[in-house]
Amino acid sequence: MYTDSVTYTADRLIESTRELLWERGYVGTSPKAIQQRAGVGQGSMYHHFDGKPDLALAAISRTAEEMLAAAEGQFTAPGTSVERIAAYLRRERDVLKGCPIGRLTQDPDVMADPVLRRPVEQTFTAMRGRLAEVLAEGRDRGELTDTLDPAATASTIVAVLQGGYVLARAADSTAPFDQAVDGVLGLLAAQTR
Amino acid sequence: MYTDSVTYTADRLIESTRELLWERGYVGTSPKAIQQRAGVGQGSMYHHFDGKPDLALAAISRTAEEMLAAAEGQFTAPGTSVERIAAYLRRERDVLKGCPIGRLTQDPDVMADPVLRRPVEQTFTAMRGRLAEVLAEGRDRGELTDTLDPAATASTIVAVLQGGYVLARAADSTAPFDQAVDGVLGLLAAQTR
DNA sequence: GTCTATACGGGGATAGAC
């Protein structure tokens, strides 16, 4: 029964849930751990939220909103289509922590619950759609070749980001992430005219 | 104390561990679930393996070997550099299940254990290195432009694959994966001469 | 609103019989 009327205690609970979901995923996060990190007692938690899924929904929704808003900041900045995409890909990130939304994709209990699943699905649908718009705009302005497929390329770019996190975590280094980003931007540069 | 001397029962345990790690990750997989899926009793499991980490190491190692061997099959096939990469990216895959190695990257307990972490790290290091070789070969043969960066592009390609899985799982559809692959191959086509 | 008590199954493993 998550609503937006958030008290101070509830907010602390949501924040520690966000952190733990990011670090350990849904399956790896227990109510007890959430309470301890928030410095909130058992009774309080169950007073403000129905349980773990309810709390997770609040946390995931908040993270999803922030992610899209942050991206939008890059997309609406001045510059060419490719410049804005480069700014987005290269902006400051906690690369080794990975994507807080993308990681949920691997969580069987999240994917099995339609309510928890929805914000994850919508986030990526929105991201791909928005990037496709930016690319289409670049093409229409004559910045990009006519043969470039905005939708496919948008999916490629989002995939490079998500996959870059995977490579960085596997290597315990941001280097492969940066390489992957440099690589796709190099390929994209060849599409400018 | 995992070794390669594998009995029939031990093999069944390894196989069910592989499946469960793929479906639910390390944190989400219990010894009990492994035993039940393998049709093997508690005592048997602890006779053949020291415990969950030991069993996981056997499972992960086997999966990692298979993954690299499968990729090598595409890379050594006849055809141009780009053709072989396209064959690799487009080969039959269980896209919605994701990558059994890549998903471990999100598992805090796997990443925290150097022994379990190593095969994950090595798999991606090898994949990126091998793809870079294939690209460098294409460049040296004059199939690809001289300005293409083999190492960066290799990371991009592996990232597209890993990220493609994420997008597919988020959408519960293989479409974004296929789009991402088409997108990167489209960009790569512009590098051929 | 928050606290403590209580509950019940599961995770992960050990012990010893067969």
Added chain:
DNA sequence: GTCTATCCCCGTATAGAC
């Protein structure tokens, strides 16, 4: 080699007092 018994702590709550 495999089986059953047993262990202890944790996950995920519910109940009721304050």
